[in-house]
Amino acid sequence: xxxxxxxxxxxxxxxxxxxxxxxxxxxxxxxxxxxxxxxxxxxxxxxxxxxxxxxxxxxxxxxxxxxxxxxxxxxxxxxxxxxxxxxxxxxxxxxxxxxxxxxxxxxxxxxxxxxxxxxxxxxxxxxxxxxxxxxxxxxxxxxxxxxxxxxxxxxxxxxxxxxxxxxxxxxxxxxxxxxxxxxxxxxxxxxxxxxxxxxxxxxxxxxxxxxxxxxxxxxxxxxxxxxxxxxxxxxxxxxxxxxxxxxxxxxxxxxxxxxxxxxxxxxxxxxxxxxxxxxxxxxxxxxxxxxxxxxxxxxxxxxxxxxxxxxxxxxxxxxxxxxxxxxxxxxxxxxxxxxxxxxxxxxxxxxxxxxxxxxxxxxxxxxxxxxxxxxxxxxxxxxxxxxxxxxxxxxxxxxxxxxxxxxxxxxxxxxxxxxxxxxxxxxxxxxxxxxxxxxxxxxxxxxxxxxxxxxxxxxxxxxxxxxxxxxxxxxxxxxxxxxxxxxxxxxxxxxxxxxxxxxxxxxxxxxxxxxxxxxxxxxxxxxxxxxxxxxxxxxxxxxxxxxxxxxxxxxxxxxxxxxxxxxxxxxxxxxxxxxxxxxxxxxxxxxxxxxxxxxxxxxxxxxxxxxxxxxxxxxxxxxxxxxxxxxxxxxxxxxxxxxxxxxxxxxxxxxxxxxxx
Amino acid sequence: xxxxxxxxxxxxxxxxxxxxxxxxxxxxxxxxxxxxxxxxxxxxxxxxxxxxxxxxxxxxxxxxxxxxxxxxxxxxxxxxxxxxxxxxxxxxxxxxxxxxxxxxxxxxxxxxxxxxxxxxxxxxxxxxxxxxxxxxxxxxxxxxxxxxxxxxxxxxxxxxxxxxxxxxxxxxxxxxxxxxxxxxxxxxxxxxxxxxxxxxxxxxxxxxxxxxxxxxxxxxxxxxxxxxxxxxxxxxxxxxxxxxxxxxxxxxxxxxxxxxxxxxxxxxxxxxxxxxxxxxxxxxxxxxxxxxxxxxxxxxxxxxxxxxxxxxxxxxxxxxxxxxxxxxxxxxxx
Numbered sequence: 001x002x003x004x005x006x007x008x009x010x011x012x013x014x015x016x017x018x019x020x021x022x023x024x025x026x027x028x029x030x031x032x033x034x035x036x037x038x039x040x041x042x043x044x045x046x047x048x049x050x051x052x053x054x055x056x057x058x059x060x061x062x063x064x065x066x067x068x069x070x071x072x073x074x075x076x077x078x079x080x081x082x083x084x085x086x087x088x089x090x091x092x093x094x095x096x097x098x099x100x101x102x103x104x105x106x107x108x109x110x111x112x113x114x115x116x117x118x119x120x121x122x123x124x125x126x127x128x129x130x131x132x133x134x135x136x137x138x139x140x141x142x143x144x145x146x147x148x149x150x151x152x153x154x155x156x157x158x159x160x161x162x163x164x165x166x167x168x169x170x171x172x173x174x175x176x177x178x179x180x181x182x183x184x185x186x187x188x189x190x191x192x193x194x195x196x197x198x199x200x201x202x203x204x205x206x207x208x209x210x211x212x213x214x215x216x217x218x219x220x221x222x223x224x225x226x227x228x229x230x231x232x233x234x235x236x237x238x239x240x241x242x243x244x245x246x247x248x249x250x251x252x253x254x255x256x257x258x259x260x261x262x263x264x265x266x267x268x269x270x271x272x273x274x275x276x277x278x279x280x281x282x283x284x285x286x287x288x289x290x291x292x293x294x295x296x297x298x299x300x301x302x303x304x305x306x307x308x309x310x311x312x313x314x315x316x317x318x319x320x321x322x323x324x325x326x327x328x329x330x331x332x333x334x335x336x337x338x339x340x341x342x343x344x345x346x347x348x349x350x351x352x353x354x355x356x357x358x359x360x361x362x363x364x365x366x367x368x369x370x371x372x373x374x375x376x377x378x379x380x381x382x383x384x385x386x387x388x389x390x391x392x393x394x395x396x397x398x399x400x401x402x403x404x405x406x407x408x409x410x411x412x413x414x415x416x417x418x419x420x421x422x423x424x425x426x427x428x429x430x431x432x433x434x435x436x437x438x439x440x441x442x443x444x445x446x447x448x449x450x451x452x453x454x455x456x457x458x459x460x461x462x463x464x465x466x467x468x469x470x471x472x473x474x475x476x477x478x479x480x481x482x483x484x485x486x487x488x489x490x491x492x493x494x495x496x497x498x499x500x501x502x503x504x505x506x507x508x509x510x511x512x513x514x515x516x517x518x519x520x521x522x523x524x525x526x527x528x529x530x531x532x533x534x535x536x537x538x539x540x541x542x543x544x545x546x547x548x549x550x551x552x553x554x555x556x557x558x559x560x561x562x563x564x565x566x567x568x569x570x571x572x573x574x575x576x577x578x579x580x581x582x583x584x585x586x587x588x589x590x591x592x593x594x595x596x597x598x599x600x601x602x603x604x605x606x607x608x609x610x611x612x613x614x615x616x617x618x619x620x621x622x623x624x625x626x627x628x629x630x631x632x633x634x635x636x637x638x639x640x641x642x643x644x645x646x647x648x649x650x651x652x653x654x655x656x657x658x659x660x661x
Numbered sequence: 662x663x664x665x666x667x668x669x670x671x672x673x674x675x676x677x678x679x680x681x682x683x684x685x686x687x688x689x690x691x692x693x694x695x696x697x698x699x700x701x702x703x704x705x706x707x708x709x710x711x712x713x714x715x716x717x718x719x720x721x722x723x724x725x726x727x728x729x730x731x732x733x734x735x736x737x738x739x740x741x742x743x744x745x746x747x748x749x750x751x752x753x754x755x756x757x758x759x760x761x762x763x764x765x766x767x768x769x770x771x772x773x774x775x776x777x778x779x780x781x782x783x784x785x786x787x788x789x790x791x792x793x794x795x796x797x798x799x800x801x802x803x804x805x806x807x808x809x810x811x812x813x814x815x816x817x818x819x820x821x822x823x824x825x826x827x828x829x830x831x832x833x834x835x836x837x838x839x840x841x842x843x844x845x846x847x848x849x850x851x852x853x854x855x856x857x858x859x860x861x862x863x864x865x866x867x868x869x870x871x872x873x874x875x876x877x878x879x880x881x882x883x884x885x886x887x888x889x890x891x892x893x894x895x896x897x898x899x900x901x902x903x904x905x906x907x908x909x910x911x912x913x914x915x916x917x918x919x920x921x922x923x924x925x926x927x928x929x930x931x932x933x934x935x936x937x938x939x940x941x942x943x944x945x946x947x948x949x950x951x952x953x954x955x956x957x958x959x960x961x962x963x964x965x966x967x968x969x970x971x972x973x974x975x976x977x978x979x980x981x982x983x984x985x986x987x988x989x990x991x992x993x994x995x
Binding site: 076 | 965
């Protein structure tokens with residue numbers, strides 16, 4: 001058969017790969033059409049095609065862009081039974097047939113765009129071509145934000161079909177704001193798709209975010225394992241990945257600027273993170289908060305049963321009148337209190353309660369003794385439940401709010417923390433980000449907050465937690481401030497619909513069949529669902545406000561050390577004694593320090609005092625670490641043992657005394 | 662291999678719908694066909710009476726069954742079939758029908774076990790008795806560019822009964838269809854030496870009838886070339902058996918060698934179930950002793966075409982799949 005070659009409207013010689021067909025039973029509509037192809041055509045589910053109509057409309061030949069969403073194949077057999085009869089019931093006989101039955105490849109495509117866009121008509125009969133790079137631009141309306149003086153394209157991957165290898169761009173205005181914002185990714189666990197995709201997109205954003213739109217940073221919550229612990233370490237990628245990086249114009253390198261934050265373990269001096277290897281501690285900081293920081297978010301840690309109206313009033317009183325203020329009360333005699341830490345607060349509670357007991361009072365300043373006891377119990381408990389994060393001494397080591405750097409990733413490792421502590425960290429960090437962005441003094445104009453396991457933090461059902469409320473607020477109002485939520489979860493259907501619904505961009509990795517059976521995926525054709533259920537690693541389905549239909553793309557493996565590899569190459573530091581832990585932390589400031597010096601400096605001091613001095617040094621980051629550290633330690637009074645008065649000498653017997661003994 | 666482009670259809674749009682539009686424009690008040698009428702071929706009765714004819718047996722002293730022992734082998738390079746469709750466009754005041762007819766034929770070539778169109782012919786024409794059609798109408802039809810066939814000279818074409826005129830049109834169309842088939846067959850035989858399976862007899866055109874590459878397979882048995890015991894022998898053929906080779910000759914056709922072949926085991930009451938008659942070029946006198954071997958060889962080729970079955974066609978017991986494919990193609994293009 002001679003190959004037909006046509007000259008398309010673009011002028012280039014291209015071969016049509018199919019023809020549009022429509023029947024009364026299966027008509028074309030303005031949003032869907034059908035076409036057939038040769039049996040060996042490269043068309044598949046997700047392929048983008050272009051239809052050239054035959055009849056001009058308003059003087060213009062219509063061009064319709066579509067994406068294949070369903071495929072059919074059948075022969076001229078009326079029923080399968082005919083084939084059985086034809087081979088006498090012996091399947092092996094089929095191979096003896098001299099001729100293959102007439103067979104069709106019939107595809108259904110969803111319309112991506114019609115040119116001209118008005119009048120919107122059913123798709124006409126015409127020739128079907130494989131979309132070229134230019135066609136892909138037009139079909140996905142990328143021409144609107146990739147051309148012109150201020151392009152805002154962020155590569156999300158490469159669309160690949162039948163020889164076409166076109167980078168697909170998201171619109172930064174719709175990814176980071178202000179038009180739309182937020183990104184949500186869903187997919188089964190264990191394929192590293194979600195984390196890898198987020199790492200790749202962050203790298204892409206950092207490489208392509210338009211200068212004119214300002215600065216951007218990312219705050220990532222590492223909620224499990226070592227996933228995000230080695231973002232600054234190079235990983236292994238192959239040639240195929242490199243070509244994808246090249247195609248998308250993203251450097252195949254790890255993140256240049258990464259800052260890690262992790263609370264301490266309950267011992268107060270070992271960092272509670274998988275990135276605790278001494279070689280990597282240079283950009284790891286501790287995350288510790290004191291009473292003031294925590295009290296602002298008491299409702300995160302105290303549930304509604306804990307905090308009734310009375311308890312809430314007392315907490316408010318403590319926050320307003322006690323913490324960080326000089327406080328005296330007639331009941332407490334002339335003693336003056338200045339509560340800065342949980343330890344101070346505990347002392348204050350103790351004194352108040354014993355004073356009430358001594359005087360036989362049931363109430364104090366309208367607060368009943370039972371309420372005071374309850375609040376004391378709950379608040380004191382916080383420092384235990386969040387040990388390592390919340391310090392008794394009031395020392396604060398925090399993210400650099402106010403001096404965030406452009407194109408920097410701030411990773412907060414909460415993987416090993418209790419749920420309460422995770423909630424507290426999330427609530428406080430997001431609130432602080434929001435406050436600073438509102439005041440425009442964060443240091444950057446946009447912050448991307450990445451939260452994994454969203455179905456845990458913002459579930460569809462379950463109680464209305466403070467964290468869920470925050471996430472809803474972030475999803476609904478964050479884009480106006482430049483606060484953008486990138487979220488991930490295994491089951492999108494189990495995430496609050498207002499969170500996922502507000503995500504302008506949605507990515508899908510390989511999906512679980514049960515998840516695909518939920519109503520949220522009803523808009524997808526069965527073929528697209530099957531494709532989603534069998535997606536390879538490195539493939540995503542993308543929904544974006546500019547794309548009228550989901551698009552399948554490939555993205556490269558992040559040029560970052562995988563968490564598992566990092567954990568092997570940089571094993572977690574073993575728990576050590578206090579002196580070694582202090583040395584390990586202070587060495588990040590002054591590598592010349594030795595264990596001997598630390599031991600000498602610490603001497604016989606209490607652990608709390610040493611930790612306080614270490615924390616102060618790390619916060620201050622002084623030029624002379626030794627001097628500063630020593631200055632934070634209270635001097636030890638040297639005990640001078642007075643000299644013993646000389647006892648009078650016992651008279652001794654003359655050596656020649658024969659009776660002497 | 663060079664592919665032959667499809668023949669050009671008539672310049673003017675001569676399709677049934679174009680003819681209907683034309684007549685409607687010429688006679689707005691007249692009752693013109695709507696297109697929902699069934700083809701005339703389904704209405705006309707077969708005119709050839711069933712009969713048996715004695716034949717000269719070339720292979721054996723008397724008609725007998727031969728088992729085709731060697732396994733089937735697919736050797737046909739292509740398949741040829743034709744079709745026709747006709748509808749009455751308009752009936753004149755005296756009942757004379759103006760018939761629209763389409764004759765078509767195709768060769769579907771097999772490459773890598775799939776069938777592709779090698780060449781096809783589609784011709785639309787208007788058939789009518791010129792003497793009975795108003796002159797102005799004939800003239801206007803001719804001026805439109807449509808090809809007209811005057812059936813006045815055909816058998817019964819000039820009779821007053823409308824059915825006779827209709828049958829004459831159908832017969833004329835049948836000849837046009839056969840002409841299309843012969844054109845394609847001749848072209849193949851002139852250019853190729855690979856075997857071509859032709860649906861129907863090959864004796865109608867001499868170059869084809871004498872070609873070694875043309876094999877005709879006849880499914881209809883209104884004429885049986887056997888009588889008496891020979892007929893019993895043919896009806897008793899079992900699957901994979903053929904009859905002795907005999908000669909089919911008439912005054913107006915080229916003699917060919919023929920035999921009966923059972924493609925499928927006889928089932929039910931029809932003695933001709935799965936039975937086809939095969940025609941190949943008649944051997945010259947020197948080659949007559951090899952005709953048996955030739956019949957075995959060609960029978961193996963045809964038996965190989967028994968799969969895939971041609972269901973859902975009602976004649977699937979006798980129809981090879983390549984011919985069904987030709988019919989499907991023609992159904993799509995006419």
